[in-house]
Amino acid sequence: xxxxxxDAIVIGSGISGGWAAKELTGKGLKTLMLERGRNYEHIKDYxxxxxxxxxxxxxxxxxxxxxxxxxxxxxxWAANEAVMDCWTNEQDSPYSEVKPxxxxxxxxxxxxxxxxGRQSYRWSDFDFEANAKEGWAIxxxxxxxxISPWYDYVEKFAGISGAKDGLAHLPDGHFLPPVSMNIVxxxxxxRLKKHYNNQRHLINGRVANLxxxxxxxxxxxFRDRCWEGCPFGGYFSTQxxxxxxxxxxxxxxxxxxxxxxxxxxDKDKKxxxxxxxxxxxxxQTYQYHAKIIFLNASxxxxxxVLMNSATDVWKDxxxxxxxxxxxxxxxxxxxxxASGSIEGYDDHxxxxxxxxxxxxxxxxxLYGDKREFTRGFGYQGGASRDSWSRxxxxxxxxxxxxDALAHPGSWNIGMTGFGxxxxxxxxxxxxxxxxxxxxxxxxxxxxxxxxxxxxxxxTAITSEAAEMLEAAGVKNIRTWDSxxxxxxxxxxxxxxxMGNDPKTSVLNQHxxxxxxxxxxxxxxxxxxxxxxVNPSLTYxxxxxxxxxxxFNELKKGNL
Numbered sequence: 408x409x410x411x412x413x414d415a416i417v418i419g420s421g422i423s424g425g426w427a428a429k430e431l432t433g434k435g436l437k438t439l440m441l442e443r444g445r446n447y448e449h450i451k452d453y454x455x456x457x458x459x460x461x462x463x464x465x466x467x468x469x470x471x472x473x474x475x476x477x478x479x480x481x482x483x484w485a486a487n488e489a490v491m492d493c494w495t496n497e498q499d500s501p502y503s504e505v506k507p508x509x510x511x512x513x514x515x516x517x518x519x520x521x522x523x524g525r526q527s528y529r530w531s532d533f534d535f536e537a538n539a540k541e542g543w544a545i546x547x548x549x550x551x552x553x554i555s556p557w558y559d560y561v562e563k564f565a566g567i568s569g570a571k572d573g574l575a576h577l578p579d580g581h582f583l584p585p586v587s588m589n590i591v592x593x594x595x596x597x598r599l600k601k602h603y604n605n606q607r608h609l610i611n612g613r614v615a616n617l618x619x620x621x622x623x624x625x626x627x628x629f630r631d632r633c634w635e636g637c638p639f640g641g642y643f644s645t646q647x648x649x650x651x652x653x654x655x656x657x658x659x660x661x662x663x664x665x666x667x668x669x670x671x672x673d674k675d676k677k678x679x680x681x682x683x684x685x686x687x688x689x690x691q692t693y694q695y696h697a698k699i700i701f702l703n704a705s706x707x708x709x710x711x712v713l714m715n716s717a718t719d720v721w722k723d724x725x726x727x728x729x730x731x732x733x734x735x736x737x738x739x740x741x742x743x744x745a746s747g748s749i750e751g752y753d754d755h756x757x758x759x760x761x762x763x764x765x766x767x768x769x770x771x772x773l774y775g776d777k778r779e780f781t782r783g784f785g786y787q788g789g790a791s792r793d794s795w796s797r798x799x800x801x802x803x804x805x806x807x808x809x810d811a812l813a814h815p816g817s818w819n820i821g822m823t824g825f826g827x828x829x830x831x832x833x834x835x836x837x838x839x840x841x842x843x844x845x846x847x848x849x850x851x852x853x854x855x856x857x858x859x860x861x862x863x864x865x866t867a868i869t870s871e872a873a874e875m876l877e878a879a880g881v882k883n884i885r886t887w888d889s890x891x892x893x894x895x896x897x898x899x900x901x902x903x904x905m906g907n908d909p910k911t912s913v914l915n916q917h918x919x920x921x922x923x924x925x926x927x928x929x930x931x932x933x934x935x936x937x938x939x940v941n942p943s944l945t946y947x948x949x950x951x952x953x954x955x956x957x958f959n960e961l962k963k964g965n966l
Contacts, residue, residue, distance in 0.1 A: 413439045413660070414961075416682055416697040418667045418712065421518025423930040423946040424703035425645030425653075426561070430954035431701070432658035436961075439695055440653075441665040441684060443704075444495070444514030447521070449646035453636025455489040463488050482509050483895060489635045493522060499845040507892035508853035510707065510899070516663055517645035518705065519897070522634045525615040525642050525762065526787065527567045528940035529558050529578040533773065538936050541781055544735065544830040547935045548907045548916035551578070557948035564652075565643040565947065566621050568763075569613030577768045577940070584618045585611035586763050590755045591790035591818055595879040596765070602878040607770050612763035612787060615643035615944075623651065631760035642762065664688045668848065670700060670725055670926060672717035678925045678966075679725075685846055699925045699957050699966055703950070706931035707736075707836055710902035711851055713913075713920070713928075714838055726903060726913040726920045733837060735830040735901035736855045737937035742895065743865055743888035744786065745872035746821030747881035757792055764789025767822065767875070769939050771867065780863040782829065784939050786872065788822030820881055824868035827939040828861055830901055834893070855893040865891075898942055900934035918953040925966045927953050 414436035417427045424440065431438045450456075455463065467488045469481070480486050480494050495512035502510060513519045532551045539546035555578070562581040569582040588596065588611060596609035616627040627641035640647035653659040664687040671681045671694065681696035702709045710733050714724035721727045769783035770776060793816020834855035842850050857865075869886040876884050893899075906912025909921035914933050920926040929950040931942060960966045 411693070411695045413437045413695065413697045415439070415699045415701065415957075416441065416695060417701045417703060418682065419518065419703035419705060419709070419930065420516050420645055420650075420661070421703065421705060421930070422520045422523070422645065422943050423950045424518065424701070425520060425649035426947050426950040427701040427703055427929065427954055428653040428659055429649040430951055431958070432653040432656040434954070434958045435656075435658065436958070437658050438653070438660070439697065440659060440661045441667055441682070441695075442514075442516050442661065442663045443666040443687060444663065445516065446661075446663040447493075447516040447646065449640070449651070450636075450638045453638055454492075456632065456636040456638050479509060480511060482892075485511055489632075490522060493634075500850075501842065501844060502850050503839045503842060503852040505852055505854035506856045508855060509892045509895040510853070511894070511897050512705070516661070517650070520644040521636055521646060523897075523943060524941065525633065526766070526941040527562075527565070527569075527613050527615045527944040528766075529580055530554075530938050530940070530945055531576050531578050533576045534936065534938040537782065538830070543781070543936070544832070545904070545906045545908070545911050545935060548905050548912075553916075554945070554948050554952060557952040558944065561944065561947040561951055565615050565648060565944075566617045566624065567613055567615055567944070568611075568618040570611045572608060572610050574608065574768060576773055580613070582613070586614065586616070586618060586761050587611075588765055589757060589790060591749055591752055591820060592765050595749075595790065595820060595881075598879045599875055606774065607767065607875070609765050609767050612766045614763035616762040617641050624648070627762055629759050629761060631762060633762060666846065666848070667704065667712055668692075668715060670702070670712060670716040670923075671696070672720065672725060672923060674717070674720050677923065679923045685848070687846065690846065698961060699927065701950075701954070701957075702926060702928045702932075703930045706899040706902055706934075707851060709928055709930055709932040710836060711838075713903060715849070717922075721922070725926070726922055728922055729910055729912055731832075731904060731911065732913050733902050734832050734835045735904055736834040736836060736893065737828045737830055737898075737900040737934065738893050739825045739896035739898045739937065739939060740828055740857055740861050740865065740891040741823055741825045742891045743869055743886075744788070744821060744823040745869060745876055745884060745886045746819060747876050747884035749790070749818045749820055749879075749881050752818050761789075771871075778863075778867065780860045780867070782827040782860075782864070782939065784824050784826035784864060784868050786822040786824050788820065790818060790820035792816050792818055820876065820879075822872050822876075824865075824872060825896070825939055826861060826864045826868060827937050828857065828893075830904070830936055831858060834901070836902060853893070857891060857893070898931070898937070900931040900937050900942060903928050903932035904935045905933050906935065917956045918949060927957055929953050
C-alpha cells in the first residue's frame with residue numbers, strides 16, 4: 408500500500424467516528440482516523456478521574472483567566488475545573504453569532520464521548536414518520552425497521568442499562584439491568600400511572616453505563632464522576648470501547664492534531680479521492696488518500712468540511728447542489744422544568760450515587776392527545792434528600808449547625824424538560840467572510856433560533872411538569888425557565904440531512920453524499936428531524952449500518 412494511502416479515512420473520533428473506525432477496521436480495512444485536537448488516552452490522561460474532590464486546586468471552580476478565555480463554556484453548567492482542559496480553546500477557534508448560539512466543542516481524541524450525559528434511547532416510527540405525516544421539511548428515507556437491528560447491534564457492544572417498558576413510542580432494546588429508582592421515584596411513578604390512566608410513564612433512565620461487566624470493561628462504580636474520565640471503563644466512550652476494539656485489529660492508524668481542511672474530489676470520476684489536512688502543531692499541509700471517507704467531525708464541523716470541499720465544482724461546497732447544506736439546524740431545547748418537596752419517607756435513605764435518574768417519555772400529540780404545537784418533549788429528573796450543603800435558616804455556624812447537618816434533609820423531586828426543535832430551513836450556518844481562526848481558516852457563523860412552535864411547547868413543559876408533581880402529592884412546587892439559546896442542548900443536528908431526493912437533501916438513505924457516493928456522513932449532520940430524546944444511540948446505529956453498506960459496496964466494486 409502506498410504511503411499516505413488507506414482503504415478508509417474517518418474524520419473525527421467522537422461517538423460516531425469511533426464507531427466508524429471500529430466497524431471498518433473490523434472488516435479488514437486499513438483505516439486512518441484523523442482528529443483535529445490532542446491525543447487523549449484512556450486512564451493515563453484522566454488527570455482528575457482518580458483525585459478526591461478536596462485534591463482539586465480550586466475545589467471544582469474555574470479561574471478568572473478561564474472565565475475570560477472560555478466565555479461560551481461559562482454560559483452554562485459545563486464550566487468545571489475537572490474538564491476545562493477538555494473544552495476547545497475558544498480564542499484559537501472562534502465562531503460568529505448572528506443569533507445567540509452556545510457551541511460546546513471538545514477537540515481531542517474521543518471528542519465529547521467522554522463528556523456526554525449517556526442517556527440512550529431508540530427512536531420509533533412516530534419519529535421517523537413525523538415529517539411526512541405533518542408536512543414538515545422532507546421525509547426520512549428510512550424507518551424503524553431499517554435501523555432496529557442496528558440498535559440491537561450497538562446496544563450489545565456499548566452496554567445500555569434500562570428496563571423493558573413496552574412503549575410503542577419508545578421501543579425497548581437490548582438492555583443490561585436498569586439502574587434502580589429510589590422509593591420516592593417508584594411511588595411517584597405508580598401515582599402518575601394511576602392518575603393518568605396509564606397514559607404517562609415515569610421509567611428508569613436508560614443510560615450507557617454498565618450495571619454488569621462485559622468483555623473488556625468493568626461495571627459502573629456509581630461514582631457519578633463520568634465526565635472526569637472513568638478509569639474503570641464503566642460507561643461507553645471512544646476511549647473505553649470502540650477505539651480499543653479498532654486498535655486490536657491492527658488496521659487502525661490514529662493521527663491527532665490533524666485539521667481536515669477539505670475532501671479531495673475528482674470531478675471526472677465524481678468521487679472523493681482523499682483529504683487534505685493542516686497539522687495543527689506545525690502548520691504543514693498533507694494529503695491522504697482512500698477509497699471511502701466517513702465524515703464524523705460533529706454536525707457543524709462536518710458541514711464546514713463539506714463547505715470547504717470541491718468549491719471549484721460547487722460554489723457552496725461538496726453536497727451543496729440541493730441548497731440544503733448548512734441548513735435545518737436542530738437541537739433540543741431545555742433549561743426549564745419544575746421541582747418540589749415530598750412529605751414522608753423520613754425512614755428511607757440514599758446510599759451512594761447513580762449515573763442516571765428517571766425519564767418521563769413524550770406524551771403530547773400521541774394517541775389522540777392534541778396540542779397547539781406539534782411534536783413533544785420528555786423529562787429527565789430524580790428524587791433525593793437534601794445534602795449537607797443545604798441552607799438552614801438562621802443556622803450557619805457553630806455546634807447547632809453541625810448537629811442539624813448530622814441528620815438527613817427532606818425529600819425533594821425535580822424534572823427538566825427536553826423538547827424537539829423542528830427542522831427550519833432558515834436555521835443555518837454559513838462561512839463567515841470576515842473572520843478566520845488561529846490557522847487562517849474560515850470560521851462558522853451561526854444563524855438559528857427557537858420559533859413559535861418551540862415557545863408554545865416551553866409553556867406546556869413547565870405547566871405539565873407542575874401538574875404531574877401535584878398529582879403525585881408533591882408540595883411547594885416551583886417552575887423555572889432560564890431560556891434557551893440554540894446549541895445549549897449539545898445535541899446539534901441537521902446541516903447535511905438524509906432524504907430520498909438529491910434535489911432536497913445532502914445524503915441518501917445510506918448516508919452517502921449524493922454528489923460523491925464514497926463519502927458517508929453519519930454524525931448528527933445527517934439528521935432529518937430531531938425527536939426529543941438524546942440522539943447519540945441513533946448516531947451509533949446509523950454509523951454501523953452505513954459501514955456495513957460501504958464495505959459491501961466496496962466488495963462489489965461500486966465505490
